[in-house]
Amino acid sequence: MEVKFPKKYQKKINSAYVNPGIVLLLENFTKEVLFEFEVTIIIHSDPLKVPDNLYKLIKICNSFSIFTIKNIEETHYLEEQKVKISSSQGENVVEINYETLQKEESIVLYELIKNASPLVGSMLTDILLNSSKIANVFMVSKIILEKGYDPETSIDEMIYITMTGITGGFAGGFNRAILFVEDSSDFKVQRAIGPENEIEAQETYERFETLEKNIQSYLSQYKVGMSYFSNLEEKIKNIFIKKESLLSEDLFKYAIELNRSIKLPVSQVEEKIINLLDLKGEVAISPIEIENHKLAFYLCDNRYNGKPITDDQLEILDYYAKESGMMWQNKIFQSILKKDAQVDALTEIGNRRSYENYISNIKYLKNQEIALVMVDLDNFKDVNDSYGHEEGDELLKGFAQLCVNNLRNEDSIFRYGGDEFVIILEGVKKEEVYSILERINRKLKQEMNVTFSAGVAYGNSHDINSLFKIADQNLYKAKAEGKNKIFVS
Secondary structure, eight states: OOOOOOGGGHHHHHHOOOOHHHHHHHHHHHHHOOSOEEEEEEEESSGGGSOHHHHHHHHHHHHOTTEEEEEEEEESOGGGOEEEEEETTOOOOEEEOHHHHTSOHHHHHHHHHHHSOHHHHHHHHHHHHHHHHHHHHHHHHHHHHHHHTOTTSOHHHHHHHHHHHHHSTTTTOOSEEEEEEEETTEEEEEEEESOSSHHHHHHHHHHOOSOOOOSHHHHTTOOTTOSOSSHHHHHHTTOEEEHHHHHTOHHHHHHHHHTOOEEEEGGGSOHHHHHHHTOOSEEEEEEEEEETTEEEEEEEEOTTTOOOOOHHHHHHHHHHHHHHHHHHHHHHHHHHIIIIISBOTTTOSBOHHHHHHHHHHHHHHOOOEEEEEEEEETTHHHHHHHHOHHHHHHHHHHHHHHHHHHSOTTOEEEEEETTEEEEEEESOOHHHHHHHHHHHHHHHHHHHSOOEEEEEEEEEGGGHHHHHHHHHHHHHHHHHTTSSOEEEO
8 A cells, every 4th residue: 555645745746857858768667567666765854854856756656656655754864864666576675875865866867777676777778778769860850850841952852861861870770761652553763772782781881880870971962963862773763563553452551541651571562573672571661642642652671681670660760751741742832832922924033922022031131221113114004905915925024034134133023013013122322223223224215115114212121111112102203203214212
């Protein structure tokens, strides 16, 4: 029967903070251990004179059913405080004395493991090693996610980074990883990382004179436009699996339905694929959905070291595969935004949404003097009415191209709507603005026999919303004065 603590200690017990790492360690230990522990606690009669670690140990005993507090003794002497733990199997008693209780909790944990029975000590050490491995996997994952979600990282580079994590000894540790992507009625090899054969595998492993510590050193190995990630990929690039054949396999369907990685013996894989991919033992498969229900999957194995696929490997594969699926969809979404939402289809310059994105960024990223210019083509409606919309479209395209050719790289132009454009000149002097616009207007008259009116607002980029309103008002004034005018303020 468990003994309850006197109320005078309860507040201190409740407020004791136990390191989450120790909580995780004990949660895993509780799942594995088949026996219980009896605990005796000798505690000072004054709650204020009790070491924090003793309160932490009491809280742990209250939180995990494998520990039962059988006896509580109060003492008036600091040095007599201690904890005694014995297993229900009658093995040796572990005693944590007052001196140890005053030290860091890591020292207390060390003493527990050191003085425990060989069985308990090895179980706790094994859990600690696995926890460290998981922590390292998450550190690698952080690097993969940061790089993968970087707008400048392509889908191809994101896949390379993910597959490096799946195969690297610092994380997944698979010998090979092959990415298949749905293509019409087939699943085709898209990318592959790993040795091509036994000889290359042996040569690769012999080159590792030091430990593979992290993924950073591998990131620079990706090159834009890489034809192949590996010799393995070059060898198997044209291999495909019939979609109908694969989707008829119960285990694969099960993996898709549960969105879960699975491992299976190669005997359950089509013989043709076994031979083409040189499969042996078992393989792991992790399906991902990438776009509009389009499927892809990673096929991984330990082909060259011959080791069974561990549950840890399967969990890591599942985690990285899911992350790559989300990053993949994110990249597609970014691509759509850049292509369809930020570029005007007719003039091939930024559109209104692109302008809105621009001003939302410039307010926070830059602090400089700018000129915001609102431009309206003179008599554009007459061109459409007299010569048709095709001629009007050519005029819009011609004006946009003329501006692009006569503005600096740091300047920006957007089609705001119809025949209205917004030009932003960064880091210019106010007295330069009129001559820049006048030069463009003169060339427009020479090349296309039309002119424009413009309203300009000059000021700090942080005030860009106010500048837009002023420029719009100035454009109205310019048009009211007879068109072909530039009004600056």
